[in-house]
Amino acid sequence: xxxxxxxxxxxxxxxxxxxxxxxxxxxxxxxxxxxxxxxxxxxxxxxxxxxxxxxxxxxxxxxxxxxxxxxxxxxxxxxxxxxxxxxxxxxxxxxxxxxxxxxxxxxxxxxxxxxxxxxxxxxxxxxxxxxxxxxxxxxxxxxxxxxxxxxxxxxxxxxxxxxxxxxxxxxxxxxxxxxxxxxxxxxxxxxxxxxxxxxxxxxxxxxxxxxxxxxxxxxxxxxxxxxxxxxxxxxxxxxxxxxxxxxxxxxxxxxxxxxxxxxxxxxxxxxxxxxxxxxxxxxxxxxxxxxxxxxxxxxxxxxxxxxxxxxxxxxxxxxxxxxxxxxxxxxxxxxxxxxxxxxxxxxxxxxxxxxxxxxxxxxxxxxxxxxxxxxxxxxxxxxxxxxxxxxxxxxxxxxxxxxxxxxxxxxxxxxxxxxxxxxxxxxxxxxxxxxxxxxxxxxxxxxxxxxxxxxxxxxxxxxxxxxxxxxxxxxxxxxxxxxxxxxxxxxxxxxxxxxxxxxxxxxxxxxxxxxxxxxxxxxxxxxxxxxxxxxxxxxxxxxxxxxxxxxxxxxxxxxxxxxxxxxxxxxxxxxxxxxxxxxxxxxxxxxxxxxxxxxxxxxxxxxxxxxxxxxxxxxxxxxxxxxxxxxxxxxxxxxxxxxxxxxxxxxxxxxxxxxxxxxxxxxxxxxxxxxxxxxxxxxxxxxxxxxxxxxxxxxxxxxxxxxxxxxxxxxxxxxxxxxxxxxxxxxxxxxxxxxxxxxxxxxxxxxxxxxxxxxxxxxxxxxxxxxxxxxxxxxxxxxxxxxxxxxxxxxxxxxxxxxxxxxxxxxxxxxxxxxxxxxxxxxxxxxxxxxxxxxxxxxxx
Ligand code: GCW
Numbered sequence: 001x002x003x004x005x006x007x008x009x010x011x012x013x014x015x016x017x018x019x020x021x022x023x024x025x026x027x028x029x030x031x032x033x034x035x036x037x038x039x040x041x042x043x044x045x046x047x048x049x050x051x052x053x054x055x056x057x058x059x060x061x062x063x064x065x066x067x068x069x070x071x072x073x074x075x076x077x078x079x080x081x082x083x084x085x086x087x088x089x090x091x092x093x094x095x096x097x098x099x100x101x102x103x104x105x106x107x108x109x110x111x112x113x114x115x116x117x118x119x120x121x122x123x124x125x126x127x128x129x130x131x132x133x134x135x136x137x138x139x140x141x142x143x144x145x146x147x148x149x150x151x152x153x154x155x156x157x158x159x160x161x162x163x164x165x166x167x168x169x170x171x172x173x174x175x176x177x178x179x180x181x182x183x184x185x186x187x188x189x190x191x192x193x194x195x196x197x198x199x200x201x202x203x204x205x206x207x208x209x210x211x212x213x214x215x216x217x218x219x220x221x222x223x224x225x226x227x228x229x230x231x232x233x234x235x236x237x238x239x240x241x242x243x244x245x246x247x248x249x250x251x252x253x254x255x256x257x258x259x260x261x262x263x264x265x266x267x268x269x270x271x272x273x274x275x276x277x278x279x280x281x282x283x284x285x286x287x288x289x290x291x292x293x294x295x296x297x298x299x300x301x302x303x304x305x306x307x308x309x310x311x312x313x314x315x316x317x318x319x320x321x322x323x324x325x326x327x328x329x330x331x332x333x334x335x336x337x338x339x340x341x342x343x344x345x346x347x348x349x350x351x352x353x354x355x356x357x358x359x360x361x362x363x364x365x366x367x368x369x370x371x372x373x374x375x376x377x378x379x380x381x382x383x384x385x386x387x388x389x390x391x392x393x394x395x396x397x398x399x400x401x402x403x404x405x406x407x408x409x410x411x412x413x414x415x416x417x418x419x420x421x422x423x424x425x426x427x428x429x430x431x432x433x434x435x436x437x438x439x440x441x442x443x444x445x446x447x448x449x450x451x452x453x454x455x456x457x458x459x460x461x462x463x464x465x466x467x468x469x470x471x472x473x474x475x476x477x478x479x480x481x482x483x484x485x486x487x488x489x490x491x492x493x494x495x496x497x498x499x500x501x502x503x504x505x506x507x508x509x510x511x512x513x514x515x516x517x518x519x520x521x522x523x524x525x526x527x528x529x530x531x532x533x534x535x536x537x538x539x540x541x542x543x544x545x546x547x548x549x550x551x552x553x554x555x556x557x558x559x560x561x562x563x564x565x566x567x568x569x570x571x572x573x574x575x576x577x578x579x580x581x582x583x584x585x586x587x588x589x590x591x592x593x594x595x596x597x598x599x600x601x602x603x604x605x606x607x608x609x610x611x612x613x614x615x616x617x618x619x620x621x622x623x624x625x626x627x628x629x630x631x632x633x634x635x636x637x638x639x640x641x642x643x644x645x646x647x648x649x650x651x652x653x654x655x656x657x658x659x660x661x662x663x664x665x666x667x668x669x670x671x672x673x674x675x676x677x678x679x680x681x682x683x684x685x686x687x688x689x690x691x692x693x694x695x696x697x698x699x700x701x702x703x704x705x706x707x708x709x710x711x712x713x714x715x716x717x718x719x720x721x722x723x724x725x726x727x728x729x730x731x732x733x734x735x736x737x738x739x740x741x742x743x744x745x746x747x748x749x750x751x752x753x754x755x756x757x758x759x760x761x762x763x764x765x766x767x768x769x770x771x772x773x774x775x776x777x778x779x780x781x782x783x784x785x786x787x788x789x790x791x792x793x794x795x796x797x798x799x800x801x802x803x804x805x806x807x808x809x810x811x812x813x814x815x816x817x818x819x820x821x822x823x824x825x826x827x828x829x830x831x832x833x834x835x836x837x838x839x840x841x842x843x844x845x
Pocket of ligand 1: 407
């Protein structure tokens with residue numbers, strides 16, 4: 001009896017073992033039952049590596065670690081082929097007769113089972129040590145996923161030579177657009193003392209085939225090129241090297257002048273060329289395997305070649321020539337555009353910029369230059385067509401830049417799995433040549449037989465235990481790496497793999513999470529920018545909350561041109577900006593005609609009246625209304641689906657994700673209400689379903705009985721932002737356009753209302769504001785009985801009372817009778833004014 005109890009306790013402990021998410025998809029959780037038995041029979045007792053390099057040693061150590069975790073057995077490590085059965089790793093030459101002689105490309109691997117004498121061998125063959133490492137991870141992945149090892153014969157070659165990640169970390173330790181805490185690389189203007197996290201991160205990268213990582217923001221701090229930093233860069237390179245990940249840096253193009261005491265940074269000046277050469281030589285002396293340099297020039301205020309009327313090719317080439325003798329690559333960012341464009345000129349179009357800037361330079365770049373092009377023509381919006389520049393370069397290396405960090409995608413507070421988006425772009429046929437001219441083939445250099453090319457992902461992982469601030473966001477890094485390795489993998493396959501590696505093999509867990517992930521992009525798109533609207537977020541502010549008009553009437557060029565009469569950017573050749581003409585005819589013809597333009601991109605490419613009918617037959621305005629209601633419901637359903645996994649996912653991650661999804665469900669309602677309100681006001685067309693602008697059960701805070709609270713118009717500047725009115729006044733951000741705030745310094749304020757409905761069980765939803773400049777406290781009371789209390793302590797990127805800080809508290813299971821008094825008390829703190837938007841009283845089923 002006692003024994004049994006202990007056993008079940010142990011089994012239980014294994015299941016609910018607290019997991020922080022630190023191990024991501026490399027958990028190597030213990031296998032159980034039949035799977036454990038099966039692998040214990042097939043995995044031999046020895047692991048031998050014939051290559052002595054540090055990377056090969058990592059490969060062997062990883063196998064030992066993985067097998068120990070999953071099978072509870074410690075393999076014996078050897079360095080020559082043993083007589084007995086073993087896992088053997090080496091180059092084809094080192095493996096002698098163990099496998100047939102084949103030629104493997106760099107980084108490729110071959111997993112092969114074979115028998116010799118009495119020994120059964122699982123061979124991992126490669127042409128270089130990175131290939132061995134990738135093979136080791138592939139073998140362990142197979143075991144985790146329950147795939148058979150008998151008759152193993154798996155050969156994989158990476159699709160593209162370039163599989164990089166970029167980080168936008170600042171030397172002071174903060175990260176531009178990072179949502180998982182501060183930098184793993186930098187702290188107080190120096191490389192961190194303890195680089196354990198960096199090594200662990202490199203291991204994660206290696207497990208998905210990434211082999212280079214840039215370690216500082218593309219908005220580069222010139223100081224990085226001073227001698228002081230060279231040994232520091234070398235330390236990071238040392239930490240990542242055992243995992244086959246090489247380091248790259250971003251530089252400031254003005255450095256020869258700002259640091260070099262030259263009077264110029266003109267790329268055609270020989271002194272400037274000499275300066276770059278000397279600096280690059282110095283870097284390579286300290287870190288001989290540096291992967292290269294990333295350069296953002298003439299973009300968003302960065303200096304560039306235009307200062308001297310030189311071209312982007314001149315700029316790229318002067319640095320590339322310094323790198324060439326060392327085998328380094330120069331990534332020149334294609335993200336060049338004018339952010340002071342005249343918005344009143346309907347022919348102006350930021351979308352044209354990348355093509356207009358680079359197309360004419362095709363063929364003028366050095367062989368080690370790669371033009372790094374964002375997936376779409378604007379800037380990582382919720383949906384964009386593939387950038388036409390990919391189809392416009394034939395004699396230039398290119399790479400696609402994908403944003404893994406979720407800048408315009410809910411900043412990791414929302415779950416959005418980006419792989420389906422990337423897949424659509426990568427599979428898009430640019431019709432640029434007779435053969436395969438999908439975007440992926442163009443980027444990888446296959447279409448025009450370029451020497452190099454591939455993938456760059458902006459990752460910005462941070463010091464948070466789970467790297468991203470959201471466990472489910474880890475899937476984006478995993479998916480990015482898997483696609484860079486093999487863009488032909490399906491979204492389904494990647495989501496399923498990631499889920500099983502990260503949360504275990506339970507079919508219900510797998511199915512639930514995979515489905516959620518696969519639908520999450522469409523869901524997010526449909527509350528933040530459907531039909532090709534790009535994004536309806538505050539593009540001049542935090543890129544997070546709703547602000548429909550923030551895109552307009554400024555020079556940033558993220559215009560969607562929504563007004564009273566219609567919506568969308570006319571990018572046609574016939575009447576618009578001509579952007580569509582940058583595509584090859586087969587693509588351009590499809591986009592130009594309303595009859596063939598896909599609904600998903602409609603408003604990106606055309607300006608139409610709200611009554612325009614989509615291919616589905618629905619009007620544009622009704623689609624905007626319906627989609628917002630549908631996806632707000634969909635996110636609520638995610639919460640319920642997640643709850644059904646209680647006990648099947650370890651407790652810590654279960655609770656973390658539950659909290660995240662509940663928050664997201666509230667935000668989807670904020671978005672729904674703000675966007676539909678705005679479009680209703682603009683179009684004056686009522687919702688055919690009667691949902692928009694009607695909120696049953698909602699009591700606006702401004703109409704409650706207030707003690708201490710004062711009514712505020714949302715457009716008023718909040719305390720701490722005293723410098724005049726905000727740039728934009730998004731009245732749609734608050735229900736009814738008003739909120740109530742408790743003056744700073746007040747002890748507390750209350751807002752109360754009398755319940756007038758039928759007796760029964762209710763859920764109370766309190767919409768309050770969680771500003772970043774304090775931690776206000778709230779309490780809810782029913783007839784003087786305290787029913788809930790909470791602190792407004794989320795990490796949200798605004799100090800304003802707006803949709804970014806608007807947050808929902810759900811209080812379920814409250815019995816109400818007519819005449820009951822519901823009272824919310826807010827206690828302000830610092831600049832945070834314990835503001836309230838509304839109370840919603842929802843009958844429970
Ligand atoms: O999307 C914009 C971001 C900037 C970023 C820039 C870029 C690093 O808002 O934060 O700067 O793109 O890609 O250079």
